[in-house]
């Protein structure tokens with residue numbers, strides 16, 4: 047059943063080099079989907095392509111803050127397959143610090159990756175789905191996209207923005223069967239936390255494998271309805 051859902055589906059996983067993205071890639075590829083992946087770290091990207099038997103020509107180096115690069119990738123993929131069945135945006139940047147330590151440059155960087163990057167992806171990959179009147183787009187605003195936390199002003203600004211943007215786009219797609227899902231994850235143990243200067247107990251976090259499994263689960267859902275959101279949090283940090 048699970049395999050049938052994904053067999054021959056055209057799936058793009060953006061941020062496949064990350065903790066959640068790489069686990070998602072493995073599961074989706076096992077489901078016999080036709081998988082395209084992106085990342086910025088080209089070495090990691092080819093390792094992931096190789097490990098999952100994804101042809102090199104379906105693994106793309108991409109910085110999602112570069113609108114022209116996103117548009118060019120969309121053209122390349124659409125010229126091969128028409129439209130994607132599933133777009134998974136697992137790319138993002140983290141930063142958690144009190145307001146007085148948050149510089150404007152860092153604020154802009156988070157907005158550029160987490161919000162404008164997601165905008166570019168949907169701007170260029172959604173129209174063919176809209177025309178076909180079907181498809182699935184999964185974004186990961188995380189719980190800080192709808193609940194506050196001390197030290198999260200800049201990160202939450204980008205993720206609340208993503209949340210609002212997806213909900214507004216959903217209004218534009220109501221006459222289609224394009225499904226937009228927001229996945230609200232609490233802390234996931236991945237490289238995301240390596241450069242975050244905050245005392246956290248990563249042992250108690252959701253593990254990246256389980257987070258990848260949640261994305262895979264969303265991709266298994268039948269197209270007769272839409273999972274508009276899903277929330278998964280560590281037991282010891284339930285903010286929603």
Ligand SMILES: NC(=O)c1ccc[n+]([C@@H]2O[C@H](COP(=O)([O-])OP(=O)(O)OC[C@H]3O[C@@H](n4cnc5c(N)ncnc54)[C@H](OP(=O)(O)O)[C@@H]3O)[C@@H](O)[C@H]2O)c1
Pocket residue numbers: 060061062063064065066067085086087088090108109110111135136137138139140159163186187188189230231232233234235236237238239
């Ligand atoms: N980990 C958590 O606790 C948690 C909780 C809730 C939500 N989330 C969200 O889940 C998503 C994935 O997080 P993760 O835990 O897997 O983080 P991660 O392991 O740090 O991976 C981040 C991914 O984003 C990519 N990326 C970063 N900046 C990019 C850019 N400018 N252009 C293209 N790709 C870029 C990275 O690519 P390269 O490595 O190739 O540069 C990497 O593939 C993010 O949106 C994050 O905000 C994470």
